[in-house]
Amino acid sequence: MTERIDAIIIGAGHNGLVCAAYLARAGMNVVCLEAADSAGGMAAPRTLGDDYHFPGLGVSAYPVSAAIRRDLKLDQFGYAPGKAVDTIALDARGNHLTIGARSLSGNDLPESDAKAYPDFKNEYLAFAKSLRPLFDNKPPRLKNMPFSDLSTLAKLGWNVRLGLGREAMYELLRVAAINIYDVLNDTFDDDRLKGAIAADAVMGSAMGPRTPGTVLTWLQRLYGQLSGPLSLHSSEQLINALTQSAESAGASIRLNTRVAKILVDNGKAFGVELENGEMLKARTVISNADPRTTFSTLVGAPALDAMFANRVTQIRGSGVVAKLNIALNGMPEISGISAEQIGNRLLIAPTMKYVEHAFNHSKYGEYSENPVLDISIPSLHNSSLAPDGHHVMSVNVAFVPYALDGGWEEQKTTLAYKIISQLGEYSPNLKSLVVDHEFLTPEDIEKAYGAVQGHWHHGELTIHQSFMMRPLHGAAQYDTPIDRLFLCGAGCHPGGGLTGRPGRLAANRVLELGGGK
């Protein structure tokens, strides 16, 4: 028998690394097992050919929270939030709109919108801020509440009622569960602006702007902005910093190590079995795999209570975003965008109707001929990603169904070319620059990262799968019906995105419930 392992973490995605770093810092002997050949999960860099390097699935992101940066000394390990970028809502006629954190600029922008935008952003940032106790704590139980949960609710009530004030509280309660479509129509006239905000609200979710709950998903996204501006930061840098932070505290990360099974005896987890048959025992097992994989595959329904196992199969979360990585042998030009501007995040979502139509197709197992495209050129921010003079373009494509009618095999390349053609309408020289491309449908994302149905967030961020119901009743506080088995991934509260929050809150919970002792 080798050394005693206090905690095994399944999956070295960023939440797994955050959790590992916290636990290692608390003195636990942590082993993080990663199936892939590099750490980072969906945030791990991808390579096309030998020369072109792409960030992971998430390209633009907000900085990780100050608490995580401080606790894990990330800056010391080379982490720095990237340069702030704006979002440019592209217009087919070249009449683009630049959307900053608190300002707008562009031709034909109605004066009323230019005036309303800062107020709107301030209002919604205040809403997001008022929810801080909810996002930064484990979700409170509603029954048999311990003091920590009561305190979360009390702080939330205080923030919402006294922090926001009565009027704003009423407004928050009015919009919290409704759709972004109505809110934006009430506030703005400009289609480009509404389309862009709506696209941000639904990106990564199987929701259109008219789907109830899309104000909440947008608030969750805005919550990131409280830590700093959006940047096309290098996810590689974040992953390296987390890895070093975890390893310097004593955690070990084993790559190319796929977990086949979580070992459970009489309702208690005691280790894992690897794909190669090796068994590793530990006092605590923490899964960064998505909840459906964790419970249905790694634990297996027979070791769970029947209704819980059944509810796991009902978790909603079918991926709708594909990734198109394009290697370019030159600089793409976009009509109406200057060389200074092209390093920003570019968005093709000209109207809310366009976004809604793009979503509609995915509901019926079709891809949209006019998808929402979230485009960035990371090589402009990090020249090491491509050879001199060459560039890499990374595109999130929404909405692309996980299960396409007729299957992906024959239609995948067709869709990739269609998207490149669509991009060509904005960038006339793009097609001539394409050296190679990689297209990951949700099905490919499932294969590459193990997330069921290729969902970014390991489960929809709908209201019925949020907070004390995320990922599902019975496992919403990171501990699960299996003793000593915890969850720490995006499937947990507060959900997906490169935030590290689920990993941090899970680590707190593990320590609260006895840690490695």
Place this chain on the structure above:
Amino acid sequence: MSIDREHFRLALQRTPFHDRISAMSTTEVWTAWNTYKVARVVDKLSAEYFAVRSGCAVMDMTPMEKYRISGKDARAYLDRLVTRDLSKLRPGRVTYVVWCNDEGKVIDDGTLFQLDEDNYRLCSQHHQLDWLLISAAGFDVQIEVETHEIAALAVQGPTSFSVLAAAGIDGLDQLKPFGIIELRCGDIPVTVSRTGYTGDLGYEVWVDPADALQLWDAIFGVQGQYDIQPMGLDALEMVRIEAGFIMPGFDFNCAESTVRNNYDRSPFEVGLGWVVSLDKGHFTGRKALIDEKTRPPGRRLTKIVVDGNKPPGQAFIYNGKGGKLVGEIKCAIWSPILKANLALADIDYINGQLPPKLWARFDYQRELKWRTAWAECHAQSKPFYSPEHRSVTPPARF
């Protein structure tokens, strides 16, 4: 038997024995049981009751829900489904089981027949297909409803062994309680299990619906030799209470159809702790039941004898006459053989203990005039009635 396609034209389906029972019915008191029309009383309640206790009663139990569970993982599946340790169950044997939801509350109880290696039949009072299928995820197991494909008669009472022998079913003499045997009745194949819901010597005879009348006629063909009565549900209610058997859905709510918080019951709370094995490995509800075990008992379904000769019917139970309300009677009968009022009562414990004094307060009529009565109750842990001849092998011949 497959379901008659026109069955919806009838409010209730007829069992394969219906023609015979209908012909014998003098009362025409029928009720519904799992979509079938069944007798509550066929002729005289007292005659049916005494047939179980001193002769032989025959009851049509075709409507009993029956599920065939088979496949490689059938045993593992059942082990995860029910609370009882099944390691002693063998082919040709039957065991009594109970199953719970995740919260450790009883969904239903039933009898589990192991027909052969990977082949089981589960009989239950209520429809369970949804729960059985929900529980099947992750197991290589097939679950089929066979309620309508198998007809069944309960043949119960001290002379039931002799009646079946006289009716042409030979070979029951070595069949022990909870045993199953394949035999013939004349030229029809029958499966006989030594099981029942009466607390007396008795058998359940399982037969193809096409052969049902032939079986009935064989049994009632010896009616001249023995006292054989067709029995309805009312007599069954009397004898099952005497035997201390509980009825989910009547004595307590079935968990998955309970709406109100705390209105469902755990196996411990209904006196089924003896079929819960917390150390047999994982089963649904185990964690909740382990947790329940750490707390003092909150309440128990308790067998009580109520003093006096007035039927307690629906009654509240108090801790002493005029004391604190501690419970209520769920079912009660006058037992002719014990000459006592017997009841099952749901009683709240005080500090983990049965309240020291139990008094029932109930209303009854005398010549249509309502009166209130108090009667002292005496809790009992053993079945009210459990005759020795019930488990003797071979049973006495008459």
